[in-house]
Amino acid sequence: MFVRDCWYVAAWDHELAPGRPIGRTLIGEPVVIYRAGTGGLVALADRCCHRLAPLSLGRVEGDELRCMYHGLKFDRSGRCTEIPGQDMIPATACVKAYPAVEKHSWIWVWMGDPAKADERLIPPAVGLEDPAWTLRSGHMDYEANYLLINDNLTDFTHLSYVHANSFGATEAFARSRPNVERLERGVRIWRWMSGGLREDAATRVHRRADGDMWQTYDFLAPGVLLMLTSTYPEGTAERFGQGPPDPGVVRPLAENFTSQAVTPITGKTSRYFFSWGPRSGEGSDAVADAMLQLAHMAFGEDKAIIEAQQRSIDTAPGQKEVLTSADVGPMQMRAVLQRLMREEASAAEAAA
Template identity: 50%
Template sequence: MKYVRNCWYMVGWKEDFPAGEIKPFTLLEESVVLFRNADGKLVALADRCCHRLAPLSVGRLESDGLRCMYHGLKFADDGRCIEVPGQDRISPLLRVPTYPVVELHGAAWIWMGDPAKADECLIPPFVGHIHPDWSMIPGRMDYDAHYRLINDNLLDLSHLTYVHGAPDSFAAEEQWVGAKVSVQRLERGVRVSRWIEGTPGLDGNGGKRDLWTSYDFLVPGIFLLRGDTYPLGTAEKFNRQEPDSSVEPLRKTLSCQAVTPLTEFTSCYFFAFGPWSKEPDKKELFLKIAQQAFSEDKVIVEAQQRTILRSPGVRVIPLAADQAIVQFNKLLEQMMEEEARVASAPVEVHSAAG
């Protein structure tokens, strides 16, 4: 299997799905169509009519369903065909697959696996741009690269030194490469933490500071980064362990990012990055920083993908800095293996005689 299916994938921000519009989206190499029903609830169907496989994304929204504009079949929110022009009887076979979809944290999430296992509690704590504690502007970026290469890029932030290592950057070599990193295994991901000592800060003002960074990287590819800036010397005060509430941060920042595989070598990258709500005037600055940094990531990751495709059979050689990558990928492989095992298990059939 190429993907974990029993998990929630982000397919857009809430505002990406206005009422009255049909939105096609491809993920895990499958085409889906999303729209709001008459009650405003988001619905997700397979993007193909079950009659002649015409795409429903070029259909027409009506008050009680989505009509295919090839031969006029209409489908309800649950995928049932509820009208066949010129035919009274509707076969129960006339239906299209549906997918659980939930709006939470200002984003839309879809479950591509077993619908019976679609537990909303498994949606990561993706504190979106609508949260009152933060000042964020959301964004999206598309990659011509395998989703796991983007995951790897986010799981090892030592790349900041070189990918984003301009002379005036906050990502100085001695700070990101030399910092001691703590990697903790979580039930559905990993947590990576470190102090960055003596940083000038993201906006370059206020002299040298200490930065506590900690991020959770969760299945299927959700990156939740906390960055708290403190007076110089705070890292030493806490013996380079996680700070407690006895010292007030000078600034807090948060970044919520989601990697969604589209096809084998294309991916979608959603992001929101910003400071706490005390600095609403800094939203544009942080968006600019994010766009520059993520564009730099895109260049190196897409170049990496091209090299990989030209180098069949060549294996990567891990480094000590790859600890989080190795742990997360092992978890991902275990989940895919378990799903494959369940999918291939024989189905028990019981006779009427018992």
Template identity: 45%
Template sequence: MFVRNTWYVAGWDNEVGPGNLFSRTIIGIPVLMYRTADGTLHALEDRCCHRGAPLSVGRREGDCVRCMYHGLKFDASGQCIEAPAQQRIPPQARVRTFPVVERNRWIWIWMGDPEAADPAMIPDTHWLADPAWRSLDGYIHYDVNYLLIADNLLDFSHLPFVHPTTLGGGEDYAAVQPRVERLDDGVRITRWTLDTDPPPFARQVKNWPGKVDRWNIYNFTIPAILLMDSGMAPTGTGAPEGHRVDAAEFRGCQALTPETENSTHYFFAHPHNFAIDNPEVTRSIHQAVVTAFDEDRDIITAQQRSLALAPGFKMIPFSIDAALSQFRWAVERRLAEESATATGA
């Protein structure tokens, strides 16, 4: 089951060009995205209402799409406007459409009740488009359930063990207990590690005089959006009090979008606000993140294979699981609310 009345990230804006038909499955529903001549983005169910063939293997005809199975033609509203050898088109001959919003490089899609789709609910990710920050687009496909990836993102104590040569830092980082605060739609995590070694990826892009004070402060909210203020500054320069002197600052933007129950789209970028005129720094940061996320995928995929062999396996909670337990609770609460609304309970 998936939360439906929420904004999911459906893609990067440049994935849907002016002439292509782009298909991506979101929470088990195939979605076709394309742009009309004026550049407006549209999202339709990628399934012809006649015999269920995917419209994404059809063809563009102006601002319309023609199914190449039996030739039905649909406009951008999803209405069938032409059927070969048939004068009268049934009014119910249409495909479902979805609200979409382009904002700060991400395409957001609403899979639930269209009347409830409020763009004001879309999280702020302006760092992806802000000229004062630099990043590269990231995407990884996982063959695992999105909640296992969410668990990973909600517990950074794994960094020294899974990512010792990239994002990890020293094992003292794993010993720090973060502060976990419950939000209406998720959790907020605050982690400070003082007087620690800078992680390998940071040493590659900035010279440090010695040890650093390191922070990770982030919100993780439904459906599975991570927005993080992270960085480090030389130890003793006042970072915990808000004085970020000679600091390396980042604004991580990450989004998990379920494809199916056992596969996930992972969109990410790691904007930085230093050395922004040096593309090599941006590439180095991005590659370190990609390498680390591939390491995550390896261990989480192995975890899913292990769990699939033991459907009744009960995980034993530790104190480091506080954030992920609270997020899963928030998801279950939202699913229960949507189910109750659907049944009229």
């Protein structure tokens, strides 16, 4: 159901205050995360091994975490180091520890084999403090399986219908198709939007200039979207033969960047993290605020249709879907996740 050997976004880094553990459920597993006194993050199973109380209600003591039910204390590896009133600590008194990393303003947790946790697999998101961009951020919870959100983010034809009142894409946009390329751990989707394909309402907010809009994004396992949108002078798409522009030859008039992450909480609930904003420069704060407002409206529209879709799916178990040419991105992405799950299964089999 889930890829385990990958980094999941558990929280924004600003959600984690020193000395204050937080509890988050990732792919169905409760995890407690806190900042160790001597630095670094600790992520443990959020379930005390004594009587199973949540450790996220516990107290950080230096690098360790004390369960605030009967006082067992755990170190950053999850080993119990103290049982009040008992000298002997059984070897079974421990909780699972997960690799955790703070990067690009997100807290990433590796849910699979800790020996395979490789920081180079963290997708290159753009953190909120990056001086090149003026970003605003948020998150949203979904009553839906994460794959439905991944599908939505790898097929933008819905912009013309779901976002008619926010991003305001034309119906011609839905009739066009982007380029989809397979990557090792995801897909790359890119397109030019010019002439009749140009979006309407949204352009006034985030494009800030007339011209040809170039959009390219990577959608990487397990569900991280990194997208650059650039507006170039009219005719640039033509000039580059509808292929990627060379910013060394033609400078974009305006640009914006968004990082987004879909994290499964359970099989039926998900959390969606996002940041978006223009390239830093004069007036970018006001533009970033307007973009965030637009994003909240648009992402609310996605949430409404996707949650309704989930409820509809639940009433028709096993019903086959009829896919269209718009589903290339979603299908490629699902194939990547399935391949990763298969690889994990065969590695586990070989190890058994």
